[in-house]
Amino acid sequence: MKMDVNLGGTPIREEDIKEKKVLYTEWIPKARYAWDAGVAIGRFLEELKNGRIIGTECQRCRRIMVPPRLFCELCYTPVNRWTYLGDRGRVRTFCMSRVRWDASRVEEPFFPSVIELDGGKKGTALFHVIRGVDLEHMKVGLRVKAVWKAPEERIGAITDIEYFIPE
């Protein structure tokens, strides 16, 4: 559909900026942050450094939460049972991405996915990236396993797991 509405304004082209036909201000703000991980995520990150995935279990509804939380937002009760989960699981849902977080293109598409971990329950799932599989073989239910960074390279971050690959 062709739009004939004149929205007004003054168009500006990238060349106008490159050729310095217009004045402009360029700036890179230094936007640093420190996000308080809290008790549950703090422990979760610490355990990733140890090569383990930890969650919490609600003693009321018995569901397991990963990353762990200190209360169950369904039962609205405090949660105090820690439980380790496997670093293998099955794909719950996925999408295929051809771009990085900054929208730059990648050579090989990858699959940001929700992965149900072994030792958990229905809905106990971690969000991570699956690589080493093509779209044809990617499917819900696919068994995958974590690929960890070397212990000395781990810093207590979700990226201590580099990605998941098919088992």
Place this chain on the structure above:
Amino acid sequence: MSLLERISKNTQVKAWEGEFPVRYLYTYGIAAERFFRNIMERGTIVATRCALCDAIYVPPSIFCERCFERLEEWIDVGSIGTLHSFTICHLNRDGSRRDAPCLIGVVKIEGTEGALVHYLGEVEVKDVKIGMPMEAVFKNVEERTGSILDILYFRPVR
């Protein structure tokens, strides 16, 4: 497991630090483009005037804030004004302490209802007073880049 135990085991990872990788390029638009070009090339402050409302806008706008009329009338308003307000700044933008405090003021430009926020110079903290007549001091023309910092500061009119 009690809450205290959980906290005692959580000593190594407490906060997640990062930096938002953001950058921007801001083009000034029609009115500010002309405003900064005049500062850069002529060392003058220009304004737009609404004849209907008898209002003069500094920095200039291409629309009247009162009647929304398109403004086409451009005038030179000189570089003199009065100090409307000021503050004494002891910290840098990053929060570090300055060796010496600096003054930042709002200067109402003579004959207009507009004002510019800028550094105040050639005046001691103890001497600065609201209502003082001030004038803009420009950089040398070859050093100007089309920025508000083409004005070095406002100083008391001598």
